[in-house]
Amino acid sequence: GHGKGVEGFGKSSWYDAFNTTEESLFSTRSKKRHAMKRRMVAHGFSAQSLQLFEQFVDEMMEKFMGKMDEFARTQQPFDIYFWFELFTMDLMGELALGKNFGAIEAGKPAKYSSLVEQSQRFSNISGVLPFGKANVKVLSWVPIPRIQELWKARVEYLEFARTALEKRFRDDRKELVPSGKARQDIMQRFSTSNTTLVWVAGASTGSVTMNWMTYYFCKNPEVKNRIIKELENMFPENVDGSQILPFVKLQKLALLENAEIECLRLHPPIGYSMPRDTPPQGAVICGHYIPGGVAVGVPAAIIGRNETVYKNANTWSPDRWTDETADLATMKTCFLGFGYGSRQCIGRNVANQFVMKMMATLLLRYEIELEDPGLVLGTKEFTIQKPDRKYNVIIRPRKS
Template sequence: MFTVENLYSTWGSVSLAEAVTYVCVATALYFSIVFSYRLTFHPLAKFPGPFFARISDWPLVIHCYRGDRHLWEYKNHQKYGSIVRYGPNSLSISTLSSIPLIHGAKANVKKGAWYKTLDISAGAPSVQMEIDKHEHAMRRRFLAPAFSERALKEAERLISISARKLCQGLTLGIEDGRWSEPKNFNDWATFFGFDFVSDLGYGKSFAMLDSDENRWIPGVLKSASVFLYYVGYLPFVDFVRPLMGTWVQDYIGGQAAADSLKYTNLANRRLAERTELEKQRKTEDKDTGRKDTFHYLLNSKDPVTGKMFTTEQLQADSGLIIAAGSDGVAVTLAACMFYLLNNPHTLEKVTAEIRDSFASVEEIGNPKLGSLPYLHACLEETLRMNPPKPSSLPREVLKGGLLIDGHLIPKGVNVGSPLYVIHHDPEVFPDPWAFRPERWISSLSTGVTPEDVSAAKSACAPFLIGPMNCIGKNMSYIALKLALAHLLLNNDFRSSGDVTGGGNGYAADELRRREGEYQMTDWILGFRDGPMLQNRVRKVGK
């Protein structure tokens, strides 16, 4: 008869070698069963994809760590079609019809579990990482006044100050009529992005365009971005999350993990300073007339419950505002300058449009700035070529499933829209690797029809769509147009030798060889280098 004593007796007689053998056999049997299920009986078994990605999330983790996930997704869709299984429980869908179904207002999805990791050190999710749809909607409503029409008009004035400082930094020390020494424009685009976002967010700029005191921040953010990106997809991430924000994070994650905590501490300090300033203003009954983003967040209150944001929620939003706002503008500005330098006829055309519209920097502004069609087309084409977040973001299907292209996707599956893939679909964007702003303007001379433009707009979603899209979209367009208008009105530009920032013809990955494509590394934020350029001051009215 079987008894506990017999079990102990049996195991007591087993040697160490035999015990190890049993454990190995049991482990191999377990994974054989799991992998066989995922390949045969799993609800997603019918969808094609890379073999190892169909049985494990490790291929995804590796490509997130390497920063080439968007290229991996592109190759997968080229090989397997419009629906690719890139993880045991994940689908990447590149059809245009899927975008509103996954990201639209009525989409039967919520944000995936990956979002739980990004703000774990703050103790609460930021508004952009909030998974609960009702909570997210409420927090968006509280943040909306900071991006209202009135707020955008005030922001335009403040962003113009940073745009002028950007020009001053680039022209410092240049003799009249002489070309400058070569500069890495990406650095200056990054300084501009961080400066205007911190000014609008906290009422106090990082002043990177003025001095090098805070220029360490982008590097730390880059390192933190690498760490958080791949960790969020680890198969055992549920065991890792409780350790994040503690000393264990530094120990297991190395410098990238340490930089993640350093960035969190920076955001928390900025928030603490801004909170104290708000208290002083209330005590002194002092109204500066200027309301930055955190003025609205610190004074928001739920009309039903009377609750205000917790400290942890505000800390998470602080980290989000610095990172997301600055990076999206910086990468697009640097990429746009790369494409203009790489396409001299386009640079000449957009420069002429700006100089014909404004006689001096004092005139630069809306509504005229927003009505320049070719400038807007250059930005649209840049965002098509290089969306700030080029790979798919996970959306978890809710109860009832999701019907996409005739396939019923069951509850619990992660789906996503691979923007880099969609934006380079030749069916919608003929000659997709060419930088061609004309595709955004209907014209008899170019053969671009209104229907072509409409199709392009439907397929291009760099800020995503629906209730969870980027709330700072309009602010970003204003900042980009102000920066480019100031730069091109005040300066002539040329590349310093070969236009850097593009692909390398000798790169191991064939998708990194396109010299006419601005190269990005996909680590939540889009990191890049170049272009190297020279500028010459052009005398205009002040």
């Protein structure tokens, strides 16, 4: 991010690999252009827009809970992370294009999801090549079948995004929100490049965060039960979770939010470093002089487990964020779950809204347990830090 003390560190050529039809909010290396792009879309992520967007979150959650009710009736083990991915796919479709992909109802991923992952893999590979802005073109010429497969996926994905966005803008229907005003999509001010940014950032990161929260709640029933107790006190008329919970009240539930933050500390969706070039005069980092123009970075997954910052860093403990004996200021400064400074995730509040609503409703509505109570889940990474294996949960209606 662009934070205090890092102004001389510009974004490295790695970001050029993520340019598509043009620079996106993520890929632009210019601080001035980044600020301009951010101002253009900031209203779409404002508190007012968040309130308008909540009805679409609720609609997608109702569909999702309908599927969960079926699993609760049969009590058959199932892959909940898979369903979280379907939910966020549809939700990002609503957010970006005003229309979901029908993934939840179909019970299978939208076509674009596999294209997204392959396109991101292509970008990650091309980003480490030494040819600057020519990285993408150079890699597209490499006659290795797997590389060509990734390149074709990137081209197909960009065409999919372009046509989907054009269709949305051609749609003259005035969709109304409850206030009677015409619906405003965040993407009405976005280009194709930023459409891909929302789909990837929103869908992939949100689903994997809910996955980790589910896993840790199953592993830590004491924390889970404390949250359920707080939810029951907060919603006495809805202790069975039959109604989708409103975000305005959930914002006051610190323990649930701290559980989310703790998952992001241990398993930040983007775990690797976002490289920056040292300033022309070089820089001294941890006592070592680094010449100018060298790409450096701090992986979020590493600093999040730094024992000098976080006591018992490998232990999941939401209470650490309210521990008055800890150096909370340093802990918060080193937390990179959403990035840092002016470059931190612009959709943080959107993600926090649907993650909090989803997890709170699930906890009130169902008893959730791992099919294998002894499961120790690790991570694998390629753009997004995902679980290292598939796993199942069993849910049943909760007895309030």
